Amino acid sequence: KAGVTQTPRYLIKTRGQQVTLSCSPISGHRSVSWYQQTPGQGLQFLFEYFSETQRNKGNFPGRFSGRQFSNSRSEMNVSTLELGDSALYLCASSSGLGLLFYGYTFGSGTRLTVV
Amino acid sequence: SQQGEEDPQALSIQEGENATMNCSYKTSINNLQWYRQNSGRGLVHLILIRSNEREKHSGRLRVTLDTSKKSSSLLITASRAADTASYFCATALNSNSGYALNFGKGTSLLVTP
Numbered sequence: 001k002a003g004v005t006q007t008p009r010y011l012i013k014t015r016g017q018q019v020t021l022s023c024s025p026i027s028g029h030r031s032v033s034w035y036q037q038t039p040g041q042g043l044q045f046l047f048e049y050f051s052e053t054q055r056n057k058g059n060f061p062g063r064f065s066g067r068q069f070s071n072s073r074s075e076m077n078v079s080t081l082e083l084g085d086s087a088l089y090l091c092a093s094s095s096g097l098g099l100l101f102y103g104y105t106f107g108s109g110t111r112l113t114v115v
Numbered sequence: 116s117q118q119g120e121e122d123p124q125a126l127s128i129q130e131g132e133n134a135t136m137n138c139s140y141k142t143s144i145n146n147l148q149w150y151r152q153n154s155g156r157g158l159v160h161l162i163l164i165r166s167n168e169r170e171k172h173s174g175r176l177r178v179t180l181d182t183s184k185k186s187s188s189l190l191i192t193a194s195r196a197a198d199t200a201s202y203f204c205a206t207a208l209n210s211n212s213g214y215a216l217n218f219g220k221g222t223s224l225l226v227t228p
Contacts, residue, residue, distance in 0.1 A: 004157075031214075033214070033215070033216070035216075035218075037155075042218060042219075042220050042221070043158075043203065043205075043216075043218035044218075045215045045216060045217065048214065048215060056214075056215040058215065088155060090157060090158065092158075094214070101146070101163075101207075101214065102160075102163055103148050103150075103160035103162075103163045104148075104158075104160060104214075104216070105160060106150075106157040106158040106159070106160075107157050108156050108157040109155075109156065109157050111155075
C-alpha cells in the first residue's frame, strides 16, 4: 500500500513569489492535514480537510490556503512568500474519526527555502 | 502554541538501556499520540492512547497516560542505535469534527553503540 506522497521534495523560491505543494494521501484516507515545521516554532498545525471541506484551521495568516479534491488529494498554497516561510511542510492522512482514529500517516515532507 | 511539552529535551544512552520520555499537556484531550522523526524527515506514528486508557504496549514501546496529572510517558526498552531520532507527543482536541494535533517540541534521543 503506497504511503503519503508529497511533491516536490525540495523547493527554492524567492520572496514575494507564491508556491503550491501537493499531497496524495493513502488510498481510502479521506482526512488530510498539513503541518509546518521550523527549528524555532516546531510543528504547527496549518489545516485539515475531510471530503473536500476544511474542518480545522491553524493560526496562520491568510497567505496560507489549501484545498482538497474529490479524490482526497490536497494542495496547499502560500502566496507572497516571506523568508520566515522557509520550513518543512508535512502532509498527513488518516482514515477514521473517534474510536476509528488510530493516528496519522505522514509524508516525507516538502522542504521549502525562501531566498 | 504548544500543547504538549516533552521532557527531557535531549537524552543520550547506550544500546541496551531503556529510554524514558515524558510529555505534559494543558487541556482535556481525546487521545494522545507519540511520533518519531528521523533527521527532519516525515513523522512515523508509534502509538495512540485514548483518554480512558492508562497504559498501552507495542513491541518495545510502553506508553502510560495520567489524565489527572495531564501527563504521559514513553518507555523504549532495550534501545538500539536505530532508535536514534526525535520523539514527539501530540494531543488531539476534537474527535467529532476532525483532529488538529498539537505537538510538543520533542525529545532528541541519541543511542550509541
